[in-house]
Structures are given as C-alpha cells and as structure tokens.
Amino acid sequence: MSPQFVDFNGDGNLDIVAGIFDGSPHVALGDGKTWSQPKSILDKNGARIVLNAFWNFDSKAWDSTDRCDPTGGRPMKGGQPAKGHLTSAIAMDWDRDGDFDLVLGDHRSGYVYLRRNAGSNQKPQFEARNELVMAGDQPMHDPGTVATLRAVDWNRDGLLDLMVSGMGDPYGTKTGGGVAVYLNTGTADDKIAKFGQAISLIAPSKKGAMNNPSRPDSGLHPEAVDFDGDGDLDLLVGGYSMWTPAAKDLTTEQKTEVKKLKADLAEVAAAQKKTMDAIYKATEGLGQDERAAKLKKQFEGVSSEINKLNKTRRELSQRIQKLEPRAQRVSFTWLYENLAKTASGDTTGQR
Amino acid sequence: MQTQLPHLATLALTCATLTSFAFAQGTQFADPVQVSAGDKLLGKGRMYPSPAMHDINGDGRLDVFIGDLRGHITYALRQADGTFSSEMKLKDAKGKVLDFGNW
Numbered sequence: 001m002s003p004q005f006v007d008f009n010g011d012g013n014l015d016i017v018a019g020i021f022d023g024s025p026h027v028a029l030g031d032g033k034t035w036s037q038p039k040s041i042l043d044k045n046g047a048r049i050v051l052n053a054f055w056n057f058d059s060k061a062w063d064s065t066d067r068c069d070p071t072g073g074r075p076m077k078g079g080q081p082a083k084g085h086l087t088s089a090i091a092m093d094w095d096r097d098g099d100f101d102l103v104l105g106d107h108r109s110g111y112v113y114l115r116r117n118a119g120s121n122q123k124p125q126f127e128a129r130n131e132l133v134m135a136g137d138q139p140m141h142d143p144g145t146v147a148t149l150r151a152v153d154w155n156r157d158g159l160l161d162l163m164v165s166g167m168g169d170p171y172g173t174k175t176g177g178g179v180a181v182y183l184n185t186g187t188a189d190d191k192i193a194k195f196g197q198a199i200s201l202i203a204p205s206k207k208g209a210m211n212n213p214s215r216p217d218s219g220l221h222p223e224a225v226d227f228d229g230d231g232d233l234d235l236l237v238g239g240y241s242m243w244t245p246a247a248k249d250l251t252t253e254q255k256t257e258v259k260k261l262k263a264d265l266a267e268v269a270a271a272q273k274k275t276m277d278a279i280y281k282a283t284e285g286l287g288q289d290e291r292a293a294k295l296k297k298q299f300e301g302v303s304s305e306i307n308k309l310n311k312t313r314r315e316l317s318q319r320i321q322k323l324e325p326r327a328q329r330v331s332f333t334w335l336y337e338n339l340a341k342t343a344s345g346d347t348t349g350q351r
Numbered sequence: 352m353q354t355q356l357p358h359l360a361t362l363a364l365t366c367a368t369l370t371s372f373a374f375a376q377g378t379q380f381a382d383p384v385q386v387s388a389g390d391k392l393l394g395k396g397r398m399y400p401s402p403a404m405h406d407i408n409g410d411g412r413l414d415v416f417i418g419d420l421r422g423h424i425t426y427a428l429r430q431a432d433g434t435f436s437s438e439m440k441l442k443d444a445k446g447k448v449l450d451f452g453n454w
Contacts, residue, residue, distance in 0.1 A: 001451055002401040003418040014405065020422055020451045028451070034444045038422075038451045057453075148401060201378060215383050221401035225413060228433075235380065238400035238417065333394040333402050333417065336380040 002148040002221055006091050008100060010121030017041075019089030023054030025102055041089075041102070044125040049115055051084025051106055051130060084109055084130075088148040092160060095192050104130065105146030107167055112140040112149065133162075135182050135195045144168040144177045144204055147239075152181075152224040154233065159184035162195060165220040168204060170240070171329065176205030177220040177239065201235065202336065213241035216334050227335055235336040245325035258323050265316045272309050275302055386415075388427035389437030393417065397425075416441070422452025 001018040008015040013030040016038070020026055026038040040048050048054065056063035064083070088105035094114055095101065102115040112133040119125030133140045144166025154161045161183045168177030180198040205217040216239025227234040250258065279298040283291045299306070386393040394400030398420035404413040412429040417438065427435035441449045 001418045001420065001422055003403045003416055003424055005403060005405040005416075016424070016449075018418060018451055020453075021420055022453060026451050028449055031444075034442070035449055037443055037447070037449065038453075055453075147399070202380070213385075219399045221399065223402045223404055225404045227404075236386065236402045236404070236415070237383070238394050238397075238402050240399075331394060331397050331400050332392055333386045333400055333415075334383040335386050336383050338378060339381055340377055340379045 002088055002090075002150075004090050004150075006100070008091050008121065010099075017089065017091045019086050019104065021055075021087055023050045023086050024048040025086070025089035025104070041124075041126070043115070043128050044118070045128055047128065049086075049089075049102065049104070049126060051086045051104065051113065053083065053085035053108070084111070084113070086113075088146060090149045090151055092151045092193075096190075099124065102126065103133065103149055103151070103162070105149045105164070107145050107147065110142045110145040110166075112142075112146060112162070112164065133195070135197055138197075140164065140182060140195065140198075142166045142180065142198075144175065147177055147219050148221045150222060150224060152233070154181045154224065155183055157184075158188060159186060160193070162193075163201075163222060163224060164198070165222050165237075166204060168218040168220070170218045173207060176207050176217040176242070178202050178204035179220055179222045179235065179237065202237070207242050209241070209243035211243065211246045213243045213328070213330065213332065216240065216332070217242045219331075228337060232338040232340070234338045236333060237336060238331065238333045240329050240331045242327065242329045244327050248323060248325070250323060254323055258320060261316050261320050261323075265313065265320065268309055268313045268316065272306070272313070275305060275309070386435070388415070388435040391437065393427065393435065393438070394419075394425075418451070420452075422450055424449055424451075 001020040004017045005014045006017055007013060008017055008027050009029060013032045015030045016028040016035055018026055025041045027041055028035040028038040043049055050065065052064045054063055084106040085108045086104045087107045090103050091100035092103050093100055094103065095116065099117045099119065099121045101117045104113040104115060106113065113130040114133050115130055116127045117124050118127060142164050147165045147167045150163040151160045152163055153159060154163065161181050163179065163181045165179045166177035168175055178200060179202040180200050182195040182198055184193055185196045186194040202220065205215060207217050216237050218240045221238040223236045224233045225236060226232060227236060279295065282298055283294045286294055393415065394417045397417060401418040403416045403418065405416060406412060407414050407426060408428060414426055414428050415435055416424055416426045418424045424441040425438040426441055427438045429435055443449055
C-alpha cells in the first residue's frame with residue numbers, strides 16, 4: 001500500500017488514501033492531528049471499488065467479480081478483459097471538475113484504470129465501472145505490472161503527470177521493476193488529463209548485484225520529493241533489493257562444519273515432516289468442524305516440540321548462511337538524488 | 352497574419368511539450384543510497400515498503416512515512432540536521448495502530 005496524503009473529503013485536513021491488498025482503496029480521515037481507522041471507499045451504489053479480484057469479507061476468502069470489468073468494456077488482446085487486482089490507488093482530479101477521482105493500479109496485468117467521481121469531495125459518487133487509462137492511443141501499461149502510482153507535476157508545467165512504478169519479477173532472475181513518468185500532454189483548458197508515452201526515470205532492474213545491495217530491484221514504490229532542498233524532485237524509493245554476497249574461502253574445518261550442519265538440518269526437516277504428517281493423519285476422515293477442533297488439539301499437544309524444532313532449524317540455517325551466503329532479498333528505502341536540476345515540480349495537495 | 356496565429360500557438364505548444372519531454376527525458380540521478388532512520392535502515396525488512404513525505408509535526412520539515420503490504424504505516428521525524436528519527440508506528444486518536452490491512 002502506498003499512502004497518499006490528500007484532503008480527500010475537502011474538510012481542510014489531510015487524509016490518507018491507499019489502495020491495499022484486499023483489492024480496494026481505503027481512506028483514513030484526518031482531523032488535523034491524527035487519523036481515524038481506515039474505511040473502504042465505496043461507489044455510488046455502496047459497493048467496494050475493485051477491479052476483479054478482491055477479499056470477500058463475507059466468505060472470508062479471495063473472490064472475483066465481473067461487476068467491475070477492469071477494461072471498462074474495452075476488449076483486450078484476444079477479446080478477453082484482463083483480470084485485475086488493485087493494490088494501489090491515488091486520488092486525483094482527473095476531469096478538473098473540482099473533486100477527486102480515483103486512479104487505480106493493477107499489480108496483475110500492469111494496466112491503470114480510472115474511477116470517476118460524479119459527486120463532490122464532500123459527497124462522492126464514484127461510478128460503478130472502471131475506465132482504462134490511455135497513454136496516447138495505447139493503454140497505459142507497465143510490463144512489470146503496477147506496484148504503485150503517484151500524481152506529480154514532474155516537468156513543472158502546471159499539469160499533474162502520472163508516475164507509475166513496476167513490481168517486476170519479485171523473486172527470480174527475470175527483469176525487475178522500474179519507475180516511469182507519463183507526462184500530461186494536455187493544456188490547462190483541457191477538461192480531461194491526457195498522457196504521452198512512458199519516460200523511464202529508473203530503468204527496470206536487470207538484477208545480478210554482487211556482494212552488496214545496489215538498488216531496489218523489485219516492487220518499487222517511489223515518492224517524488226525535493227529531498228535535499230536543492231529545488232528539484234528527487235525520488236525516494238522503497239523496494240526489494242536482490243544480491244549475491246561474496247563467497248567465502250572456507251577452511252577445511254569450516255567445510256566439514258558446513259557438511260555436518262547440512263546433515264543436521266536435513267535431520268531436523270525430516271523430524272518436522274514426521275510430526276506434521278502424524279498430526280494430519282490423526283484427523284483424516286473427520287468432518288470440517290471436527291477436523292479443525294482436532295487439529296487445534298493436536299497442535300497444542302506438540303507445540304513445544306514444534307517450537308524446539310523450528311528454533312534448531314533457524315539456528316542451523318543462520319550458521320550455514322554465515323559460512324555459505326546465499327542470494328539475498330531484503331527490502332530497503334533508497335534515495336535517488338536528482339542531479340539534472342531540470343525537474344522541480346509541485347506535489348502539493350496531490351501526491 | 353490572423354491565419355498564422357493558430358500556427359504560432361501550435362508551435363509554442365509543441366515547443367513547450369518538447370521542452371517538457373526533454374526535461375523529463377534528461378533527468379539524471381546519482382547512484383541510489385539507502386536511507387536511515389535512527390540507527391536502522393528505513394523500511395528495512397518491511398513487506399513492500401512504500402515511502403511518502405508529510406510534515407506531521409508542523410516544524411516545516413517533511414517527515415517520512417512508510418506504508419507496507421500488511422497495511423501498517425510507520426513514520427520518522429526529519430531532524431534539523433536532515434537525518435531521521437527512529438521509526439514509530441502511526442496510531443489513531445485512541446492510541447491504536449492505524450491498520451489498513453483488513454483481510
């Protein structure tokens with residue numbers, strides 16, 4: 001989720017808008033000092049705003065709907081609409097009618113959608129359908145799928161541009177995420193935002209860093225801000241870094257230790273499997289409720305044993321990792337300082 | 352002359368658009384550096400950390416907020432020397448952690 005500080009309900013206080021993993025945008029209303037617990041932003045019919053996939057609070061399971069066709073009726077390749085899962089959302093007055101519309105990012109397909117507000121900030125009336133956002137005559141699309149969106153006047157022409165960041169391949173060696181900006185090519189008189197083609201600000205990661213993390217490689221979440229106060233916009237970017245630590249030149253004794261540690265680890269893993277198999281076997285053939293109760297009892301009976309095995313496994317893994325470092329994937333926040341001093345846009349009010 | 356005005360306007364708009372494009376296209380960044388908060392790295396280990404800046408205490412300096420996939424937000428105050436304080440959890444008026452993660 002990417003928090004956006006914006007006066008969403010027009011009461012003069014900054015609220016926090018964020019699209020979250022349940023598949024819908026939320027808002028935490030501010031009173032000038034603190035914020036209330038977040039609530040779903042609903043459409044004019046009282047339904048949650050989603051693309052397709054969403055967490056169903058009634059069935060307590062993931063669900064999907066065609067109620068909110070993510071293409072807004074526009075067929076995609078092969079005539080099939082893309083399946084969407086919203087995890088990012090920003091408030092932005094898209095059509096300059098004085099109220100916030102919602103721009104939605106899809107982390108599954110990489111497309112960007114618009115949900116118009118036909119009401120006001122005080123009494124929003126969000127439409128029931130999504131519209132596909134275009135960049136020129138093509139749908140706005142991040143091949144790395146959308147991690148997050150930001151509205152920012154990147155080129156300081158008085159018009160809000162759209163910054164789109166990519167998830168990229170989250171675990172493997174395929175291309176990672178990057179950050180691009182779509183400049184608003186309209187004019188101040190246009191009643192709707194128009195965007196040109198993507199301009200890369202941070203190239204999608206090729207990964208492969210050695211020894212130390214060197215940049216965010218996947219799941220990039222940028223914020224454009226004049227971080228160092230020099231008058232231009234820098235990028236603050238959260239994301240996962242992936243790197244391979246330098247291999248160590250092990251002594252003979254250390255090599256022997258590693259061999260033993262791995263054997264011990266295999267033994268612990270086998271013991272864990274045996275314990276778990278026994279638990280599940282004891283519940284075979286039972287009804288759902290009875291099985292759940294029995295499982296709970298079984299786990300309680302061996303909790304100390306499981307905890308002990310987990311602790312041993314963790315300690316063994318940590319020691320092996322010290323001697324034989326494996327590929328790392330850790331999240332950080334990075335600063336990209338703008339050197340060009342060519343962009344010093346305004347993010348006030350809508351970020 | 353009158354008929355040329357639209358052309359001039361179009362030319363001016365085209366120049367402005369091209370200049371804007373060049374500005375964005377030509378943006379260069381220094382090699383990225385990790386940001387710290389207190390004695391730790393900002394957002395380290397969080398699930399998909401997502402930064403945002405906002406002056407929460409009204410001291411004129413933008414503080415940094417980090418949202419994550421679990422739906423929690425932390426913030427770190429910007430000090431006068433430009434560094435950040437340790438991260439703190441963002442809470443509501445009742446002291447309960449603000450929780451966007453409801454699934």
